[in-house]
Amino acid sequence: MKLSLIPILLAGSLSATLSFAITLEDTADNKCKVFKDGELYEIRNQSCEITLNDLTNNGLRWSDLALKSHINPLSNExxxxxxxxxxxxxxxxxxxxxxxxxxxxxxxxxxxxxxxxxxxxxxxxxxxxxxxxxxxxxxxxxxxxxxxxxxxxxx
Structure with a gap:
C-alpha cells in the first residue's frame, strides 16, 4: 500500500481553490481509495490517477448504508x-x-x-x-x- 497527499487545483469561474486529497493505493485489489473533504472515493485504475470528475463524482454523494453511522429518520421537517x-x-x-x-x-x-x-x-x-x-x-x-x-x- 502507498499513502499520498495530492494537491488539487479546482478552477471555477470566479476563483481557483487549492485542495488536498489523501489517497491510499491498494495494489492487492487494484483500487485507489481517495479521502477528500470527508468523502470516500474509489478509483479503479492501475496508476491511481485522479481526475476532477473522480473527486466531484458529478454531483453524486456516497449513500451506501455500509458507510453510515448514527442513522436517524427525519420527521417534522x-x-x-x-x-x-x-x-x-x-x-x-x-x-x-x-x-x-x-x-x-x-x-x-x-x-x-x-x-x-x-x-x-x-x-x-x-x-x-x-x-x-x-x-x-x-x-x-x-x-x-x-x-x-x-x-x-x-x-
Missing part, C-alpha cells in the same frame, strides 16, 4: 422547510436557489463558510429535507381526505 425563502437571481446567468445566510439560521449544517467569508449551500442535503417535507405534506393530505370522506359518509 415540513414547518422548517416551508419557512425557507426561495429566489430567482443572477450568478453567472439565471439561477434558482436559496440565500445561504437565511438557510444557516434554520439548518446551519447545510451551510459552509469559506475562508474568504463567502457561504455555500449543500443543495443535496437540502433536497433530502425537501423530500421529507413532501412526504409529510402528502400524509397530511391523506389524513384530510380520510376526514372529508368520514364527514361525507356521516351526512
Amino acid at each position: 415540513i414547518m422548517a422547510v416551508t419557512s425557507i425563502n426561495t429566489y430567482h437571481y443572477q450568478l453567472n446567468g439565471p439561477k434558482y436557489g436559496v440565500m445561504a445566510q437565511e438557510l444557516e439560521e434554520i439548518y446551519p449544517d447545510l451551510v459552509e463558510t469559506t475562508s474568504s467569508g463567502l457561504k455555500r449551500v449543500d443543495y443535496i442535503g437540502l433536497s433530502t429535507l425537501t423530500l421529507q417535507a413532501l412526504k409529510e405534506a402528502n400524509e397530511k393530505i391523506k389524513q384530510l381526505e380520510r376526514r372529508i370522506e368520514s364527514i361525507e359518509q356521516s351526512n
Whole structure:
C-alpha cells in the first residue's frame, strides 16, 4: 500500500481553490481509495490517477448504508422547510436557489463558510429535507381526505 497527499487545483469561474486529497493505493485489489473533504472515493485504475470528475463524482454523494453511522429518520421537517425563502437571481446567468445566510439560521449544517467569508449551500442535503417535507405534506393530505370522506359518509 502507498499513502499520498495530492494537491488539487479546482478552477471555477470566479476563483481557483487549492485542495488536498489523501489517497491510499491498494495494489492487492487494484483500487485507489481517495479521502477528500470527508468523502470516500474509489478509483479503479492501475496508476491511481485522479481526475476532477473522480473527486466531484458529478454531483453524486456516497449513500451506501455500509458507510453510515448514527442513522436517524427525519420527521417534522415540513414547518422548517416551508419557512425557507426561495429566489430567482443572477450568478453567472439565471439561477434558482436559496440565500445561504437565511438557510444557516434554520439548518446551519447545510451551510459552509469559506475562508474568504463567502457561504455555500449543500443543495443535496437540502433536497433530502425537501423530500421529507413532501412526504409529510402528502400524509397530511391523506389524513384530510380520510376526514372529508368520514364527514361525507356521516351526512
